[in-house]
Amino acid sequence: MSDAVETAAAPPAARRCGARGRRLLARLGPLFGLAFVFGLFALLRPGTFLDWTNIEVMLLQSAVVGTAALGMTLIIIAGGIDLSVGSTIALCTVVIALLLNHQAPPVLAAAGGVAAGAACGWVTGTLVTRLQLAPFIVTLGAWGAYRGLAKGLAGETMVTAPDSWLNGLLKSLDPGQRWLLVPPGVWLLLVLAVLVALLLRHTRFGRHVFAIGSNEQAARLCGVNLDRTKRLIYTVGGLFAGLAGVLQFSYLTVGDPTTAAGLELDVIAAVVIGGASLAGGQGSVPGTLIGALIMTVVANGCTKVGLPNWVQEIVTGAIIITAVALDRLRRRG
Secondary structure (H helix, E strand, C coil), X not given: CHXXXXXXXXXXXXXXXXXXXXXXXXXXXHHHHHHHHHHHHHHHCHHHHCCHHHHHHHXXXXXXXXXXXXXXXHHHHCCCCCCCHHHHHHHHHHHHHHHHHCCCCHHHHHHHHHHHHHHHHHHHHHHHHHCCCCXXXXXXXXXXXXXXXXXHHHCCCCEECCCCHHHHCCCCCCHHHHHHCCCHHHHHHHHHHHHHHHHHHHCHHXXXXXXXXXCHHHHXXXXXXXXXXXXXXXXXXXXXXXXXXXXXXXXXXXXXXXXXXXXXXXXXXXXXXXXXXXXXXXXXHHXXXXXXXXXXXXXXXXXXXXXXXXXXXXXXXXXXXXXXXXXXXXXXX
């Protein structure tokens, strides 16, 4: 009798173990991918790739993508998408430069850029909820509109600005700043990542984000105000795009309406590579940061190996397709 019970209980136990294994693989998969690509380029170009200066450059490049990807993580977990991130970042750099040229204090100029990003997110969220249109369509239109607005404000040229402490957020550390280990912009990214992780895990808003992405109708029946929450999600996503715009301005030291063209693909890819599902309901902050690092390491490593830009673009596209295919297989499992 006991043998029969054990035999009957074995398949469910095996299924539970298999489910645990798949969840563990989904969590550690991005980390394994990062270790693989980093190790590969370290073997191919140990002298230049492993140089601390190059590692610092990769961290600086990851800061802009990673900051914008934090906001995109919320949007994708909720089952949405935002193709206007790159245009929003460009608009924010122009706003910051214009405010600095009008003698605004650097803090106020940065706040203005962040506010511009949040306003873009609020407009996008309002259009998605009020017009009941697919986020892909709305944000595709916003992609062109925000870029055009940036060019109009800048007079279709780059806007120079006076020097300020904003210029040092994403600059290599001077010898007297080595105690910081990494530039201030990278520390800002880490602090923001901790805040977003806490927001998702320990707040009602975070639970609503996952609920909407998992099953929107069930979330409505549970009392979640879908329209208000979605507007807030896109507003927060725009706010993080504004913060990424501050870092991009620091990196460029000018307001450039043409900057960050195509960056939205890197941002979305970072979130998906990090384990988020484009179908919604799944994603994590650590995975997003790892995904951003993978994109940066691949781009930097291809440059160090000597691959031309068109090959790098093919590699990036292949990574995105592979990440989406793995997400599809994971959801089927």
